[in-house]
Amino acid sequence: xxxxxxxxxxxxxxxxxxxxxxxxxxxxxxxxxxxxxxxxxxxxxxxxxxxxxxxxxxxxxxxxxxxxxxxxxxxxxxxxxxxxxxxxxxxxxxxxxxxxxxxxxxxxxxxxxxxxxxxxxxxxxxxxxxxxxxxxxxxxxxxxxxxxxxxxxxxxxxxxxxxxxxxxxxxxxxxxxxxxxxxxxxxxxxxxxxxxxxxxxxxxxxxxxxxxxxxxxxxxxxxxxxxxxxxxxxxxxxxxxxxxxxxxxxxxxxxxxxxxxxxxxxxxxxxxxxxxxxxxxxxxxxxxxxxxxxxxxxxxxxxx
Amino acid sequence: xxxxxxxxxxxxxxxxxxxxxxxxxxxxxxxxxxxxxxxxxxxxxxxxxxxxxxxxxxxxxxxxxxxxxxxxxxxxxxxxxxxxxxxxxxxxxxxxxxxxxxxxxxxxxxxxxxxxxxxxxxxxxxxxxxxxxxxxxxxxxxxxxxxxxxxxxxxxxxxxxxxxxxxxxxxxxxxxxxxxxxxxxxxxxxxxxxxxxxxxxxxxxxxxxxxxxxxxxxxxxxxxxxxxxxxxxxxxxxxxxxxxxxxxxxxxxxxxxxxxxxxxxxxxxxxxxxxxxxxxxxxxxxxxxxxxxxxxxxxxxxxxxxxxxxxxxxxxxxxxxxxxxxxxxxxxxxxxxxxxxxxxxxxxxxxxxxxxxxxxxxxxxxxxxxxxxxxxxxxxxxxxxxxxx
Numbered sequence: 099x100x101x102x103x104x105x106x107x108x109x110x111x112x113x114x115x116x117x118x119x120x121x122x123x124x125x126x127x128x129x130x131x132x133x134x135x136x137x138x139x140x141x142x143x144x145x146x147x148x149x150x151x152x153x154x155x156x157x158x159x160x161x162x163x164x165x166x167x168x169x170x171x172x173x174x175x176x177x178x179x180x181x182x183x184x185x186x187x188x189x190x191x192x193x194x195x196x197x198x199x200x201x202x203x204x205x206x207x208x209x210x211x212x213x214x215x216x217x218x219x220x221x222x223x224x225x226x227x228x229x230x231x232x233x234x235x236x237x238x239x240x241x242x243x244x245x246x247x248x249x250x251x252x253x254x255x256x257x258x259x260x261x262x263x264x265x266x267x268x269x270x271x272x273x274x275x276x277x278x279x280x281x282x283x284x285x286x287x288x289x290x291x292x293x294x295x296x297x298x299x300x301x302x303x304x305x306x307x308x309x310x311x312x313x314x315x316x317x318x319x320x321x322x323x324x325x326x327x328x329x330x331x332x333x334x335x336x337x338x339x340x341x342x343x344x345x346x347x348x349x350x351x352x353x354x355x356x357x358x359x360x361x362x363x364x365x366x367x368x369x370x371x372x373x374x375x376x377x378x379x380x381x382x383x384x385x386x387x388x389x390x391x392x393x394x395x396x397x398x399x400x401x402x
Numbered sequence: 403x404x405x406x407x408x409x410x411x412x413x414x415x416x417x418x419x420x421x422x423x424x425x426x427x428x429x430x431x432x433x434x435x436x437x438x439x440x441x442x443x444x445x446x447x448x449x450x451x452x453x454x455x456x457x458x459x460x461x462x463x464x465x466x467x468x469x470x471x472x473x474x475x476x477x478x479x480x481x482x483x484x485x486x487x488x489x490x491x492x493x494x495x496x497x498x499x500x501x502x503x504x505x506x507x508x509x510x511x512x513x514x515x516x517x518x519x520x521x522x523x524x525x526x527x528x529x530x531x532x533x534x535x536x537x538x539x540x541x542x543x544x545x546x547x548x549x550x551x552x553x554x555x556x557x558x559x560x561x562x563x564x565x566x567x568x569x570x571x572x573x574x575x576x577x578x579x580x581x582x583x584x585x586x587x588x589x590x591x592x593x594x595x596x597x598x599x600x601x602x603x604x605x606x607x608x609x610x611x612x613x614x615x616x617x618x619x620x621x622x623x624x625x626x627x628x629x630x631x632x633x634x635x636x637x638x639x640x641x642x643x644x645x646x647x648x649x650x651x652x653x654x655x656x657x658x659x660x661x662x663x664x665x666x667x668x669x670x671x672x673x674x675x676x677x678x679x680x681x682x683x684x685x686x687x688x689x690x691x692x693x694x695x696x697x698x699x700x701x702x703x704x705x706x707x708x709x710x711x712x713x714x715x716x717x718x719x720x721x722x723x724x725x726x727x728x729x730x731x732x733x734x735x736x737x738x739x740x741x742x743x744x745x746x747x748x749x750x751x752x753x754x755x756x757x758x759x760x761x762x763x764x765x766x767x768x769x770x771x772x773x774x775x776x777x778x779x780x781x782x783x784x785x786x787x788x789x790x791x
Contacts, residue, residue, distance in 0.1 A: 311626035375596030
């Protein structure tokens with residue numbers, strides 16, 4: 099039983115991580131209509147900036163600030179210099195340009211930091227494990243990730259649903275032309291939303307640093323999962339991104355954790371392992387296909 | 403003035419064109435390797451080590467001037483194949499090396515060896531090229547893939563572990579890894595898990611390991627995957643509780659640096675280590691440290707050995723692109739390997755010794771790999787018997 103609980107926590111933690119990335123991606127796509135393949139690069143920028151700052155100063159707080167600032171600034175500059183020119187263009191042009199950005203970011207990071215992955219230490223205060231229940235010991239750092247993710251979700255919910263900026267964002271997601279016709283400076287809104295998305299990606303990146311490998315191309319690994327989340331949740335919807343991320347995190351983790359074990363009841367060990375691994379790899383894509391069949395606009399579409 | 407200048411230029415051009423006829427044309431060596439993406443540091447070490455060998459001879463290998471052409475395959479089999487085609491057809495290259503990953507090798511090597519060029523592998527050596535499909539133009543300097551994991555299985559047995567939990571990514575090399583480990587591990591398998599190649603979070607696997615409570619964990623996760631795995635192993639509180647035996651690709655010098663103290667106490671099996679006490683290795687380590695000032699990975703050592711092997715063949719033929727003579731000279735393995743002894747088996751893959759290493763605190767407090775003993779002697783591979791050369 100504790101194993102199931104632990105795996106659910108793992109799924110939650112993974113889902114929260116995906117949410118931080120998916121929130122920015124879905125906002126950018128929903129509001130500006132831009133497919134930003136370079137979103138993963140912002141995640142990488144956040145991770146590298148934090149790793150660099152942590153190595154130079156040894157302070158986790160400074161690393162946190164550096165990671166967030168670097169990702170947000172990179173995002174804003176990216177919007178001003180490249181993406182602004184792409185809003186009116188075809189999706190294919192956007193894909194091409196943002197793919198080029200991926201290559202540019204990866205190469206720049208290679209030039210600046212080299213090809214060797216960086217080491218990032220866990221902040222001492224969050225190192226170690228706590229006993230949540232008898233027999234259930236869980237790393238503090240992962241609990242912290244869950245807490246931060248849920249707080250960000252709450253903050254975004256309040257921002258989007260309770261503030262004037264949020265109202266404009268919602269309006270921009272559903273009736274872009276109308277918002278512009280009403281005299282809102284949509285360009286500023288776009289830049290702000292892009293910066294926010296970049297900030298969240300950077301936050302995900304810097305939190306991932308101590309548990310994953312900080313290396314060139316780390317963003318692309320997680321980007322595909324993020325797109326799956328956005329599609330399942332519904333493009334442009336923060337609520338969709340949140341629930342989509344949790345569903346993907348939980349389904350993926352549970353399949354990986356339990357599919358081989360359950361299959362072992364009906365078939366021999368090695369076959370069950372192979373089939374289970376296959377199922378776990380397909381799981382979320384299968385889920386995406388089913389969601390697309392039943393609800394083509396995702397579970398919580400922004401454009402109703 | 404202008405006129406005289408152009409005459410001068412013309413003369414220089416003429417001299418440049420005539421030059422190759424007088425001096426020896428450098429032998430071109432093609433290197434296809436992975437320089438971009440998370441695996442890029444491996445290709446970098448392979449390239450740098452090969453260059454080092456050339457530089458140490460002053461632009462020559464075996465006394466023959468050589469020119470190294472390096473291209474990045476970006477870990478894409480299709481791209482590797484294209485580069486090979488260009489090098490073979492446009493550049494007329496007859497000696498190639500460099501491929502890091504088995505899937506790129508799988509797509510690229512057959513084209514190279516079938517078109518009458520030599521391929522000297524500094525790393526990838528998938529099982530299918532070691533058995534029935536072995537080729538007289540294909541030489542492997544590193545190891546046959548399985549040996550890496552066989553040595554780990556043997557070492558886990560030597561250490562007296564009875565119950566192993568084994569994990570690897572769900573792709574060909576991952577499956578080969580688990581098969582290789584099981585081949586020489588005498589105990590029981592408590593659990594066998596295939597992870598995903600794009601997986602970054604291993605928390606579910608950690609929980610499974612804890613639940614299975616094995617004597618030992620064996621895992622094969624090269625590069626960044628391995629860094630994430632080991633750090634999460636420590637964070638899950640498993641490090642120090644359940645010992646781990648690894649093959650070297652899961653913990654090379656570069657990943658060791660990124661893993662940090664989470665690697666202390668791990669048992670690794672390898673065919674080479676920085677502290678090997680032989681003249682060739684000392685020469686290599688000194689030159690490497692002077693040139694690059696970082697700890698070389700075992701990939702670097704393999705590439706350096708590949709360069710020395712090619713040098714021995716070029717020396718024998720005097721730089722002539724005489725394929726049968728080159729092959730014959732290469733097969734003798736007449737070079738001083740940084741591993742100490744080195745020879746080829748019947749399928750032109752190495753027959754060599756395997757050693758155990760342990761991660762310990764070095765002089766400056768950072769973890770280093772220390773050689774602790776020998777695991778296997780004169781170890782070849784099981785596929786050699788299917789090879790008819």
